[in-house]
Amino acid sequence: MSGDHQTKHATTWVGRSIRRVEDRALVHGEGCFTADLPADLHVRFVRSPVASGRLKHVTIPDTARGLVAADLTRIGRIKPMLHRPDYVAVEQPILADGVIRFVGEPIAAIIASSPAEAEDHVEATFYDIDETDPVVDVLAALAPGAPRVHDWTKHNILVEGRVDTPGFDAMFASAARIVEVDITSRRQHALPLEPRGAHADFDRRTGRITLTCSTQSPHVMRTAIAELLQLPEADLRVIAPDVGGGFGQKMMLPPEYVLIVHVARMTKRSVAWIEDRRENLIASFHARDMRVKLKAAFSADAKLIAIDADMASNVGAYSGFPITCGVEALMGMAELPGPYDVQQYRCVSRGVATNTCPMAPYRGVSRPVITFTMERMMDTAAAKFGIDPIDIRRRNLIDKFPYKSATGLTFDDATYREVMEIAVRELPLSQLRERQSEMRKHGRYLGIGFSTFSERTGYGTPAFAARGMESTPGYENVEIAMDPSGNVTARIGAFPHGQGLKTTLSQIIADEVGVSPEKINIIAGDTDQTPYGWGSFASRSLVISGGACLVGARKLKAKLVRIAAHLMKVAPEDVTLEPGFAKARSTNQSIPIPELARTAYHKAHLLYGVADAGLVEQGFYDPPGTFSNACHVAVVEVDIETGGVKVERFMVVEDAGRLINPMIVDGQIHGGVAQGIANALLEEIIYDERGNILTATLADFLPPTMSEVPRFELHHIETYSDATITEAKGIGEGGAIGAPAAVVNAISDALSPFGVAFYELPVTPQRIRAALRKAGKANS
Amino acid sequence: MKPAPFHYHAPVTVEEAVTQLARYGGDAKVLAGGQSLVPVMAFRLARPGQIVDINGIEELDYARVTDGRLHIGALARHARFHDPVEPGPLGQLLSTVVQSIAHLPIRMRGTFCGSLAHADASSEWCATAATLDAEMVLVHQTGRRVVTAADYFKGFLMTDRADDELLVEARIPLLPAGTRFGFEEFSRRAGDYALTLCLAVIRVEGGKVTEARVGVGGAEPFPRRIKEAEATLVGRAFDHAACRRAAEFAAKAVDPMNDTQADPEYRRDLVLAMVRRALEKCLA
Structure with a gap:
């Protein structure tokens, strides 16, 4: 199957690791970020030091200018909707309005001529809060009688999904063996290199406001902010300049951005808020504070026959726009079975409010957790059956396509078994096992951990609609134009912020229209200049915006062919577009593409009745979605005396369909795996029982350095499924999805002689030592 | 993460510096490498009203052996110890220990004596001073005193240094040949x-x-x-x-x-x- 596809297109630019067009400016320090814009006024926020309470009053110093909730009565509240009977729609005020719900919640905004001066006034602002008992832990929030984060609700459950396939009970009862795992995923933070920031400027001439901000979704910001401020959407322009990473955190609407636009409107001046690292850690958005209890039923031959899951996601104090607080819980429920063939499935998955920072999707959303759950379960089951971890996966991975999952998802052509077999061969595993047993004789503990998973990517509106989202993302539009000189401009609704999308899209367009990538300009991140789109998240942009570019480029190509055929007096079928020119096969005539372009604009009379003047087309794409897949292997050495873990090797065998630019694909995997290793070993947002955050600086919240991340060994296979028109699958999240499971499987493998295994993230040295002590191996 | 307002002083002699410290007492902080002070000021965990920047006191930039001791001046940066500052075991020891201090940009700026003055519990140099019974030379407006490490470290981020004293030098006895x-x-x-x-x-x-x-x-x-x-x-x-x-x-x-x-x-x-x-x- 892949053979035909490989020869179907005579590809020129697609498939080549050309350099990223984005990088020159960035590496020369010529990028332009939100913080680079000068502003007349600067805002700093007074943030709550307590997690729960009644805000009685706020006194801003006489010498300062500021806003509190009472000043914002005409501004709406953020109220994202899911149309599900189990969804409780809570509202978030722009500034805390009488009730405090998490540490870091903004309670006043100070406006001053410099950030330092604003901070002086923040310190001098007095407020009176009657502290009440917070609820911090997700299980505590579910307990009967728990304090309610929103007092009008019956309980803290804001969303609750259920699956129960017919026949589940009978199948579960027939199991030869039940394997139970109890998983804890501790709270994560995306930690973009650039924190959030917004700059708004009022144009006295037009009355319009331009909001420049660090976001993944400029159009979504425009719609949401205009609505909350009751502004005509046409009066608000949103620009996302260079953005230093988002990973999901920046696809959500920050209340702070709404306030900044309001201040610009109110003062008719330029105003900026640049978030600092501490604010970003405590009050931006967190992720993946989850518990999963899983019971897996197996037949006697280690075939998975049914799974029963109870999942709880701590969503924090509010529900974020546009994705809502249902994102982790509902994705986790829909995709838990992963790449395994199991048709009987029961699950209850709850999103639970607590007095903690609200959640956003973070690279992989809940899939790092559900992959961790299934992969830890598989290794645990393998041990119970006394078979090899590879063997149990061989018996259970999907290998017939299309595969319809227990939750109704269609898995397109992929290579779940093959990627694992390649990893086994390339390591090679047998040699590693020998080395492992040799090292154990000398008191050294090597572990090898596998993780096989699917990554649902590039899904359009139907997938989001299935969650009942009021604002249903999914499609992308592209406006593609060739100018009279023959250069191409594509205006896209997606918004790349580090992914190299401008490069890959230009490769896709180049092959269609016979123009090399350097003559193709991709415009993104400005609502005045681009068609409405959803931005970049969910491993969607290459697939969906790429698909829209392909659709638009094909239309443009068709028009160029039609014009060329007319000018050369041949049939359109006779014309091919080659790099730089159109050629008539029968007569061997050719016309350079710039000449065709010039004709389309300046000699339109020659095309009268054949084609409209100009070369402007639109591309639209809204696909059902596609699954890429991979096998990750971590090789770690655990120091049993210190609990230190050294990741010695990390292998990824990946199938992302057609690779448009293999170098960029590798980069996505590198970044994702680094975050996944961090999730497994280092990164953790810690709250105390009063809801105080203990990891508010980079001395306490620990992203990996280059020293903690090994060299990656990558292998690719390319399965060209027909689920996308480019035959490419998404790749943005897989690294982060698979790595935590591989690392912790490896740690558990290393420590198997002590009977120590881990079902939590992250596995810190302290936790390893505690487990070893408990296992009776107190000291070396 | 912007510091509270402060006044800045840049003395060029030790006398000037200790005069400022005497005048401002606990309201003053000494700025040398700034690798700890500046972040805590940015967080407003420290809010000194007066900063006494000693980087202009060139006479404090040394690490030299006199009378069987290594004398380390208040402006000797960590990076100075990358290569042994003396040929014996002590030079080797310091050159080994310094590799574990933070990252290169921090080692280029932070100072040995600054670490001792800040007295972080985990500081490599503080542990070195304690292990090797270093002596700390503290200067104030009317004199100087020498405190041994055992008396110098008092608690978490606490030392025997008084607010009006400047730590001008640390002295470490050389180690005899053959010391491991x-x-x-x-x-x-x-x-x-x-x-x-x-x-x-x-x-x-x-x-x-x-x-x-x-x-x-x-x-x-x-x-x-x-x-x-x-x-x-x-x-x-x-x-x-x-x-x-x-x-x-x-x-x-x-x-x-x-x-x-x-x-x-x-x-x-x-x-x-x-x-x-x-x-x-x-x-x-």
């Missing part, structure tokens, strides 16, 4: 403050340990020599069993701190491992 040393630390990431570290310095003569220094940092509020561990070593043969026994004594002797990354039990585990490993490095 071993340094080990455990941190979550490369360059992080250690959760626990150990510097061991051993002299062996005639098959027996004649001198043992076992300094532990990061485990307790301030670094110190662990006498119980040292006592088990001196006068006996130096082998793996001795290293293990001394480590066990050290682990029992410490009263470990508690924080999110390491509870007391875990820190005790680390003391055991770090002390044994540092000592074993002296076996070679």
Whole structure:
């Protein structure tokens, strides 16, 4: 199957690791970020030091200018909707309005001529809060009688999904063996290199406001902010300049951005808020504070026959726009079975409010957790059956396509078994096992951990609609134009912020229209200049915006062919577009593409009745979605005396369909795996029982350095499924999805002689030592 | 993360500096490398009204041997120790220890004496000073005094230095030829403050340990020599069993701190491992 596809297109630019067009400016320090814009006024926020309470009053110093909730009565509240009977729609005020719900919640905004001066006034602002008992832990929030984060609700459950396939009970009862795992995923933070920031400027001439901000979704910001401020959407322009990473955190609407636009409107001046690292850690958005209890039923031959899951996601104090607080819980429920063939499935998955920072999707959303759950379960089951971890996966991975999952998802052509077999061969595993047993004789503990998973990517509106989202993302539009000189401009609704999308899209367009990538300009991140789109998240942009570019480029190509055929007096079928020119096969005539372009604009009379003047087309794409897949292997050495873990090797065998630019694909995997290793070993947002955050600086919240991340060994296979028109699958999240499971499987493998295994993230040295002590191996 | 307002002073002599310190007392902070002070000011955890920047006092930029001691001036940066500052075992020791201090940009700016003045529990230089019985020279407007490490470190981020005193110099006795040393630390990431570290310095003569220094940092509020561990070593043969026994004594002797990354039990585990490993490095 892949053979035909490989020869179907005579590809020129697609498939080549050309350099990223984005990088020159960035590496020369010529990028332009939100913080680079000068502003007349600067805002700093007074943030709550307590997690729960009644805000009685706020006194801003006489010498300062500021806003509190009472000043914002005409501004709406953020109220994202899911149309599900189990969804409780809570509202978030722009500034805390009488009730405090998490540490870091903004309670006043100070406006001053410099950030330092604003901070002086923040310190001098007095407020009176009657502290009440917070609820911090997700299980505590579910307990009967728990304090309610929103007092009008019956309980803290804001969303609750259920699956129960017919026949589940009978199948579960027939199991030869039940394997139970109890998983804890501790709270994560995306930690973009650039924190959030917004700059708004009022144009006295037009009355319009331009909001420049660090976001993944400029159009979504425009719609949401205009609505909350009751502004005509046409009066608000949103620009996302260079953005230093988002990973999901920046696809959500920050209340702070709404306030900044309001201040610009109110003062008719330029105003900026640049978030600092501490604010970003405590009050931006967190992720993946989850518990999963899983019971897996197996037949006697280690075939998975049914799974029963109870999942709880701590969503924090509010529900974020546009994705809502249902994102982790509902994705986790829909995709838990992963790449395994199991048709009987029961699950209850709850999103639970607590007095903690609200959640956003973070690279992989809940899939790092559900992959961790299934992969830890598989290794645990393998041990119970006394078979090899590879063997149990061989018996259970999907290998017939299309595969319809227990939750109704269609898995397109992929290579779940093959990627694992390649990893086994390339390591090679047998040699590693020998080395492992040799090292154990000398008191050294090597572990090898596998993780096989699917990554649902590039899904359009139907997938989001299935969650009942009021604002249903999914499609992308592209406006593609060739100018009279023959250069191409594509205006896209997606918004790349580090992914190299401008490069890959230009490769896709180049092959269609016979123009090399350097003559193709991709415009993104400005609502005045681009068609409405959803931005970049969910491993969607290459697939969906790429698909829209392909659709638009094909239309443009068709028009160029039609014009060329007319000018050369041949049939359109006779014309091919080659790099730089159109050629008539029968007569061997050719016309350079710039000449065709010039004709389309300046000699339109020659095309009268054949084609409209100009070369402007639109591309639209809204696909059902596609699954890429991979096998990750971590090789770690655990120091049993210190609990230190050294990741010695990390292998990824990946199938992302057609690779448009293999170098960029590798980069996505590198970044994702680094975050996944961090999730497994280092990164953790810690709250105390009063809801105080203990990891508010980079001395306490620990992203990996280059020293903690090994060299990656990558292998690719390319399965060209027909689920996308480019035959490419998404790749943005897989690294982060698979790595935590591989690392912790490896740690558990290393420590198997002590009977120590881990079902939590992250596995810190302290936790390893505690487990070893408990296992009776107190000291070396 | 912008500092509270402060006044800035840039003296060019020690006299000027201590005059400022005498005038402002506890409201003044000395700025040398700034690697700890500037971040805590940005967080407004420290809000000195007066900053006395000593970077212009050129006479304090030295590390030199006089009278059997290494004298380290207040402006000697960590990076100065990358290559041995003297040819004997002490130069080697300092050049080994400095590799564990933070990251290169920090080592280019931060100072040896600044570390001692800040007195972080996990500071490599503080542990070095404690282990090697360094002396700290403190100057005030009307005189100077010399304080030994055992009297200098007082508690978590607390030293014997008074508000009006400037730490102008640290002095470390040179180590006799043949002195062995071993340094080990455990941190979550490369360059992080250690959760626990150990510097061991051993002299062996005639098959027996004649001198043992076992300094532990990061485990307790301030670094110190662990006498119980040292006592088990001196006068006996130096082998793996001795290293293990001394480590066990050290682990029992410490009263470990508690924080999110390491509870007391875990820190005790680390003391055991770090002390044994540092000592074993002296076996070679």
